[in-house]
Amino acid sequence: MRFRLFSVLVLLCVSTHATVLGDTPDGEHVLVRMLPDIKQLITQPGVPLTTVIDIGKTYRESPEFNGVEPELELVEKGKVANVEPTLENDLLTLHWKQIGTSNITLRAYNPETKTIYIERILLEAWTPDYLSVCLMVVGGLGLFLLGMRFMSEGIQMVAGAGLRRMIATLTDNRFTAVIVGVLVTATIQSSSVTTVMVVGFINSQIMTLSQGIGVIMGANIGTTMTGWILSLNLGQYGLPIMGVAAFFYLFCKNERTRFIGMACMGFGALFFGLELMSNGFKPLRELPEFTEWMKTFSADTYLGVLKCAAVGCTLTLIIQSSSAALGITISLAAIGVISFESAAALVIGEKLGTTITAVLASIGTSANARRAAYFHVLFNLTALAYITSCFLWILMPVVKWLVGVDENGVILNSTVGIALTHTLCSVFNMLLFLPFTRIIANLLTRYVLASNEPAEKMQRTNLGTRVLEPPSISIERSRNEVLRMGNICELLSQRVLNIIKSETPDLRKVDDSLHDEEVLDSLQDEIIEFVSSILSGNISHDVADSARQQLRMADELESISDYLITIMKSDIKLRKSELSLPEPEKSEIIEAHAAINEMIGKIIRYYVERKSGTESGRIFVTDVQSQGRDINRKAKDIRNKFMRRMSEEHFDPQVVIALNTQINAYRRVREHVRNVARAIVGVR
Numbered sequence: 009m010r011f012r013l014f015s016v017l018v019l020l021c022v023s024t025h026a027t028v029l030g031d032t033p034d035g036e037h038v039l040v041r042m043l044p045d046i047k048q049l050i051t052q053p054g055v056p057l058t059t060v061i062d063i064g065k066t067y068r069e070s071p072e073f074n075g076v077e078p079e080l081e082l083v084e085k086g087k088v089a090n091v092e093p094t095l096e097n098d099l100l101t102l103h104w105k106q107i108g109t110s111n112i113t114l115r116a117y118n119p120e121t122k123t124i125y126i127e128r129i130l131l132e133a134w135t136p137d138y139l140s141v142c143l144m145v146v147g148g149l150g151l152f153l154l155g156m157r158f159m160s161e162g163i164q165m166v167a168g169a170g171l172r173r174m175i176a177t178l179t180d181n182r183f184t185a186v187i188v189g190v191l192v193t194a195t196i197q198s199s200s201v202t203t204v205m206v207v208g209f210i211n212s213q214i215m216t217l218s219q220g221i222g223v224i225m226g227a228n229i230g231t232t233m234t235g236w237i238l239s240l241n242l243g244q245y246g247l248p249i250m251g252v253a254a255f256f257y258l259f260c261k262n263e264r265t266r267f268i269g270m271a272c273m274g275f276g277a278l279f280f281g282l283e284l285m286s287n288g289f290k291p292l293r294e295l296p297e298f299t300e301w302m303k304t305f306s307a308d309t310y311l312g313v314l315k316c317a318a319v320g321c322t323l324t325l326i327i328q329s330s331s332a333a334l335g336i337t338i339s340l341a342a343i344g345v346i347s348f349e350s351a352a353a354l355v356i357g358e359k360l361g362t363t364i365t366a367v368l369a370s371i372g373t374s375a376n377a378r379r380a381a382y383f384h385v386l387f388n389l390t391a392l393a394y395i396t397s398c399f400l401w402i403l404m405p406v407v408k409w410l411v412g413v414d415e416n417g418v419i420l421n422s423t424v425g426i427a428l429t430h431t432l433c434s435v436f437n438m439l440l441f442l443p444f445t446r447i448i449a450n451l452l453t454r455y456v457l458a459s460n461e462p463a464e465k466m467q468r469t470n471l472g473t474r475v476l477e478p479p480s481i482s483i484e485r486s487r488n489e490v491l492r493m494g495n496i497c498e499l500l501s502q503r504v505l506n507i508i509k510s511e512t513p514d515l516r517k518v519d520d521s522l523h524d525e526e527v528l529d530s531l532q533d534e535i536i537e538f539v540s541s542i543l544s545g546n547i548s549h550d551v552a553d554s555a556r557q558q559l560r561m562a563d564e565l566e567s568i569s570d571y572l573i574t575i576m577k578s579d580i581k582l583r584k585s586e587l588s589l590p591e592p593e594k595s596e597i598i599e600a601h602a603a604i605n606e607m608i609g610k611i612i613r614y615y616v617e618r619k620s621g622t623e624s625g626r627i628f629v630t631d632v633q634s635q636g637r638d639i640n641r642k643a644k645d646i647r648n649k650f651m652r653r654m655s656e657e658h659f660d661p662q663v664v665i666a667l668n669t670q671i672n673a674y675r676r677v678r679e680h681v682r683n684v685a686r687a688i689v690g691v692r
Contacts, residue, residue, distance in 0.1 A: 064098025067116055067125075076120050083113040083126075091131050102131060141288050148284030149327070151277050152335045158274025160197045164480045165267035165548040167195055182222045182445045186438060189226020199231035199330060203366040203384050205481050210377045218449045220380040224387065225441060228359065228434045234331045235355075235427030237275075238282060238338050246280030249273075263549055278335075285339040293345045302346055307353040313399045316350050317357030317392060324361025333358040334430070341422045348422040349404055352429040356395055359433070360388045379452040386448075391437040403429065479547045483554045486539050490558045493531050493565045494612040494684075500524045500569055501608055504576045505601045508594075513580065525573045532566040535559070553690065560687040561615075564680045568608070571673040571680070575601075578666045578673075587660055589667055590653070596646045597667075600674050603639050607632060607681045615688050625689030632685040636678040643671045 067078040082095045090110045092103040100114075109132045116125040193202045206223050209215040215223070242249070253276060256269030292298045307313045324333040334355060341351035363385045370381035395403060407429050412420045419425045441448065503521050507513045539555045547555070582588055589597065614628055650667060653659075 059102040061100045063100040073118055079117040081115040083115050144288030145285055148281045152281030153332050155274045155277030155281055156331050159271050162267045162271025163195055185219045185222025186226035189223035190230040193227040193230025194233040199227040200362050200365040202227035204369040207366055207369045207377045207380050210380050217376045221383050221445050224384050225438045232431040232434050235430045239423040239427045242279045243283030246276045249276030282335050286343055289339055290343050307349040313353045313396045316353030320354035320357025321361040324358045325364055330358045330362035338423050348419045348425055351426050355430050360392050363388050379456045395433050479542050479551045482542050483551050486558055489535055490561050496524050497565050497568050498608045500572055501605050504572050508579045525569045528566050528569045532562045535562045557687050561684050564684045568677055568680045571677045574673045575670050578669045582666050600642050604677050607635050611685050629685050636682045639678045643675050647671050
């Protein structure tokens with residue numbers, strides 16, 4: 009019978025060392041020892057279903073026989089099921105019957121040392137199941153990605169407030185920015201998420217371009233932590249870790265404990281997925297076609313290094329995760345499918361591939377956000393250019409010296425070597441770019457020009473969409489937009505006050521006020537959409553409370569702007585009819601408006617300062633409510649005085665309507681300002 013078959017003859021032993029089992033009456037020693045594995049592949053179509061192995065040569069070349077001709081004998085050959093073995097002239101011939109495994113026992117006698125060696129040999133005939141290989145690799149990759157997400161989200165839920173504080177304390181100090189980038193990325197385990205987050209922060213004007221560049225450089229170092237985690241080699245413990253952590257995540261009522269369980273569950277899934285990928289790739293190392301194809305990407309020349317880097321870049325572009333690409337690379341290197349040098353070159357390319365995520369996230373954003381994304385590309389492209397040029401004669405010798413090599417010059421731990429290569433490249437590249445941060449920012453500002461779109465359109469799209477961004481960071485971006493709404497409201501209130509105080513209103517200021525009201529409407533819509541996407545995900549109570557607070561504040565601030573525009577339009581309408589409010593009432597209206605301005609400024613400053621504490625919030629709300637009551641009393645006094653004057657004087661109906669409209673608007677504004685204050689401190 010002729011068909012395409014892959015067969016492997018694997019020699020197994022009971023012990024890794026020679027063990028004396030006993031002596032025979034003739035003084036012969038019986039030993040169980042380990043010989044090197046004997047493997048035979050039948051790969052070409054038309055080859056008979058037979059494997060021939062010169063077993064005598066194997067024994068003669070072993071140290072125990074040292075050239076002595078062995079006396080060989082097959083034992084228990086009748087118990088073999090899938091193969092018919094024969095031994096003649098020191099040739100072991102295997103006539104395969106079917107796919108499967110079988111055992112035979114071989115007895116070898118050394119007449120000089122009078123030692124008998126007995127080995128149990130496992131015979132296996134197999135044909136590759138490409139579907140199983142594909143399913144295992146894809147399943148392992150999916151589990152790996154899921155583990156990354158669970159671990160990242162769990163840590164974010166636990167450390168969310170800390171991450172927000174780190175972002176809030178950013179200064180123009182480039183070293184601080186790098187440290188923040190390292191810490192944030194090491195926490196959330198994704199440089200793609202960090203760089204997308206930086207693009208969003210720069211677009212929302214939370215960060216400057218120089219700060220963003222520093223954070224991106226730090227992110228490239230922080231992401232190397234993934235390699236060090238994978239170097240722990242906990243694949244066999246991944247499933248138990250997942251199982252134990254799942255109980256905490258599913259059944260614990262304490263939120264912090266649940267999210268710690270979620271992070272640990274992701275940690276276990278990470279290693280279990282890596283183990284599945286490694287097992288899935290193992291059959292490939294026995295396939296000559298695959299090994300020959302992989303040799304074309306061997307990083308033993310400069311061209312080979314570039315090829316491997318290109319493959320790594322392409323792989324990351326496809327799966328959109330440098331961590332997942334790193335996991336695949338480590339799996340292939342761990343089982344010997346690719347060499348350590350090839351794996352290290354793949355990692356260098358994977359760093360460049362991860363930049364595409366930030367570039368995609370920068371589409372449609374501000375010029376500074378695009379500049380940050382382009383810097384990420386420049387940063388990693390530069391690293392690729394000079395690291396590949398010194399890869400073979402500087403980088404690899406240094407890494408091998410630090411990790412250690414065996415007598416054949418092969419690195420002792422390829423996973424640690426890959427992680428070390430990843431870290432060294434990122435740290436050196438950061439040190440190279442760090443002194444020139446501001447120069448690079450200036451060059452990017454000069455050559456990456458702003459969009460031709462109107463500025464107001466760019467302002468209304470600062471939030472954009474949440475691409476990979478963690479909720480604990482997204483909520484900080486939306487907070488900044490809510491604060492922006494408050495600042496616009498304060499500016500609008502002051503502008504309306506100037507309009508009603510002036511004898512002749514400035515039409516440009518009127519148009520600016522109407523424009524501000526339109527911007528506030530747009531910002532409210534964007535904030536609602538953005539924050540709703542946060543609430544729809546798996547978030548902590550802290551983030552959920554902040555999200556609901558922001559939705560409430562956005563609604564109240566937009567309502568304040570509506571009533572301020574109502575006041576302005578009422579005043580403009582009177583002026584067009586060549587009318588005006590009576591001087592006493594107008595003077596008191598201006599005083600009420602000034603008090604409203606003070607209230608709006610107070611709540612915005614409180615929101616900026618992030619004051620915390622029950623006592624502080626209670627004092628703040630009490631103060632705002634007291635101010636609101638004063639404004640309400642003043643509005644009532646204005647109306648009552650005017651009503652009494654109406655019985656003595658005649659007023660145009662338009663004046664009466666305008667006064668009532670403005671008084672009602674001021675009372676409504678003070679209610680909305682009070683509601684904003686209550687939302688800030690979490691009072692319903």
